[in-house]
Amino acid sequence: MKITIICLLSCIYTFAQKITLVKCDSIYKNKGITLKLINFDDDREGYDSEKNCLLIITQKLKNKISVLVKDSIFSKVQKIEFEDYNNDNIKDILIQNISDVRSNWTYNLYLYNSKTNNFTKVKGFEKIKNPTYNSKYKIIESHVVSGTNWAAFYKIKNYKVHDFNIEIIDDGSAKYEKEYKKAIKKISETR
Secondary structure: OOOOOOOOEEEEEEOOEEEEEEEOOOOOOOOOEEEEEEEOOOOOOOOOOOOOEEEEEEEEEOOEEEEEEEEEEOOOOOOEEEEOOOOOOOOEEEEEEEEOOOOOEEEEEEEEEOOOOEEEEOEOHHHOOOEEEEOOOOEEEEEEOOOOOEEEEEEEEOOEEEEEEEEEEOOOOHHHHHHHHHHHHHHHHOO
16 A cells, blocks of 8 residues: 555555545645545557546535536546646646656646535646646746747636647747747737
8 A cells, every 4th residue: 555645645555446536625624525546557659549547526515415417538647736727826627637748747737626515637738748837917828848948828718728829949948938028928929
């Protein structure tokens, strides 16, 4: 048995399954939300829409358990993170998807809606490498490590990823800073 603590996270190995259980009380106060990730196949690589995990998000209120999300996904290492990706000051759920040969990670993203008390998966988000949310500009930035490092920009619209189709070389130089400012200006003008 291996136990890892991350926000009341526990991992249990049973037969060929790894079960990750997260009680989310410290993030979603008084909501009784629990996340369970059941890995049923460690041998897959996550390409060609392969699935190796079952995600179940439940809520327990007044001794009644409701299933909020049940989804088949791919997650190579079952890493779970909580970050705000829609600028509502409430953390959303990121579940690691794949890592390529240069350690560019992708994630499954589930946005939390406090009005409906539910989560919705963002379609296409798992294709964004190394995503970070830029709350100042309300966009998602991707900084990719490869033969030539580059950055790209996205936005979430109607629970789908919108690609601004802007890529710039990310070499950390003054030229990069100039190109970054130009990209942000172009994105701001398209809104």
